[in-house]
Amino acid sequence: MSAPSLEAFLASHGRAGYRSDVLSILAALASAALKVNNSIRSGKLGTAPCGSPEIRNADGDIQKDLDIHADETFLKSLHNVPVLYVLSEERSAPVMLDPNGRIALAIDPLDGSSNIEANVSIGTIFSLLPATAAAASAPPEGVFLQPGSAQLAAGFFVYGPQLLLVLTLGKGTHIFLFSPQLGTFVQTHESIRIAERTNEFAINTSNYRHWDEAVRLYVDDCLKGEDGPRGRNFNMRWIASLVAEAYRVLIRGGVFLYPGDARAGYGNGRLRLVYEANPIAMLVEQAGGCATDTVNRILDITPATLHQRVPLVFGSAREVERVGRYHTEPSAIAERSPLFGNRGLFRA
Ligand SMILES: O=P(O)(O)OC[C@H]1O[C@](O)(COP(=O)(O)O)[C@@H](O)[C@@H]1O
Numbered sequence: 001m002s003a004p005s006l007e008a009f010l011a012s013h014g015r016a017g018y019r020s021d022v023l024s025i026l027a028a029l030a031s032a033a034l035k036v037n038n039s040i041r042s043g044k045l046g047t048a049p050c051g052s053p054e055i056r057n058a059d060g061d062i063q064k065d066l067d068i069h070a071d072e073t074f075l076k077s078l079h080n081v082p083v084l085y086v087l088s089e090e091r092s093a094p095v096m097l098d099p100n101g102r103i104a105l106a107i108d109p110l111d112g113s114s115n116i117e118a119n120v121s122i123g124t125i126f127s128l129l130p131a132t133a134a135a136a137s138a139p140p141e142g143v144f145l146q147p148g149s150a151q152l153a154a155g156f157f158v159y160g161p162q163l164l165l166v167l168t169l170g171k172g173t174h175i176f177l178f179s180p181q182l183g184t185f186v187q188t189h190e191s192i193r194i195a196e197r198t199n200e201f202a203i204n205t206s207n208y209r210h211w212d213e214a215v216r217l218y219v220d221d222c223l224k225g226e227d228g229p230r231g232r233n234f235n236m237r238w239i240a241s242l243v244a245e246a247y248r249v250l251i252r253g254g255v256f257l258y259p260g261d262a263r264a265g266y267g268n269g270r271l272r273l274v275y276e277a278n279p280i281a282m283l284v285e286q287a288g289g290c291a292t293d294t295v296n297r298i299l300d301i302t303p304a305t306l307h308q309r310v311p312l313v314f315g316s317a318r319e320v321e322r323v324g325r326y327h328t329e330p331s332a333i334a335e336r337s338p339l340f341g342n343r344g345l346f347r348a
């Protein structure tokens with residue numbers, strides 16, 4: 001039997017009562033992603049900051065042409081689908097689309113902006129939340145300030161060597177590849193599982209001096225390899241593109257960390273809860289992994305503001321739990337010294 005197309009998959013999956021709405025929204029997102037992918041491939045956009053370097057988004061990041069183009073392309077694609085509000089990284093306030101819509105969409109239209117000119121994989125991350133009928137007359141913030149556990153669906157597109165969609169509707173995490181021959185996305189992986197044990201970690205080590213002690217000790221122990229308390233060697237990756245890192249973790253395991261640090265404005269790291277951490281956390285959990293803010297489950301956090309940042313650790317379940325123990329068992333860490341380098345608590 002040939003692999004199902006995205007449309008066929010959507011027609012038979014998803015939460016009852018929302019299925020046809022989700023199907024039409026995802027079809028619209030897929031067609032917008034194809035347009036953004038074509039713009040990237042044509043090479044005309046994105047190598048320069050948009051206009052002047054002074055143009056920044058709600059979170060203070062410089063907006064590039066491709067950030068704006070992706071934002072506008074996704075927004076335009078949603079005009080005939082049942083989306084009540086859209087919250088975009090590139091806009092400070094949500095935009096109302098269909099007052100009768102029952103779904104709210106949070107989106108990072110272009111993730112990994114710093115990689116555009118380097119021709120490294122970038123992507124689009126999205127989260128679908130249920131919106132009650134009353135939400136249309138209430139302030140738009142409310143619908144986005146639900147914990148990530150309320151998400152109906154979450155996913156991301158990767159604009160890389162392949163155009164991919166990674167998607168969950170709440171039962172497993174599935175991967176679809178765009179087929180130029182068929183003109184649609186075709187399923188390549190069903191209910192992918194993240195490897196439980198990992199020898200690979202991803203963190204921007206240029207921030208080492210800004211991290212708290214728990215994060216430093218965790219990374220130190222990985223770096224000590226087979227001579228250290230972990231008793232085995234670790235590999236390291238940092239692409240600076242969340243979609244590319246998440247895809248790698250889903251495919252071959254590993255752990256990703258963007259913790260809070262001491263730099264001004266980075267107390268909660270760099271990644272945004274509503275349209276980055278929540279969708280990635282749902283995808284990771286649906287693939288058998290874990291996602292935390294170093295200690296607490298991401299999907300349990302109730303956002304306080306639309307663009308709030310959150311420390312993010314996700315990946316192989318045992319490794320994410322281990323990162324948590326470095327934070328919650330400081331007495332064990334305090335007892336450490338070179339003499340205790342191979343103590344049992346952290347070994348494995
Ligand atoms: O440049 P840093 O500090 O390593 O941060 C990289 C992180 O920032 C991001 O680019 C933030 O996303 P945006 O590009 O959407 O702002 C992530 O994709 C990536 O994980």
Ligand SMILES: [Mg+2]
Pocket residue numbers: 108110111112242276
């Ligand atoms: Mg992003």
Ligand SMILES: [Mg+2]
Pocket residue numbers: 089108109110111112113
């Ligand atoms: Mg972005």
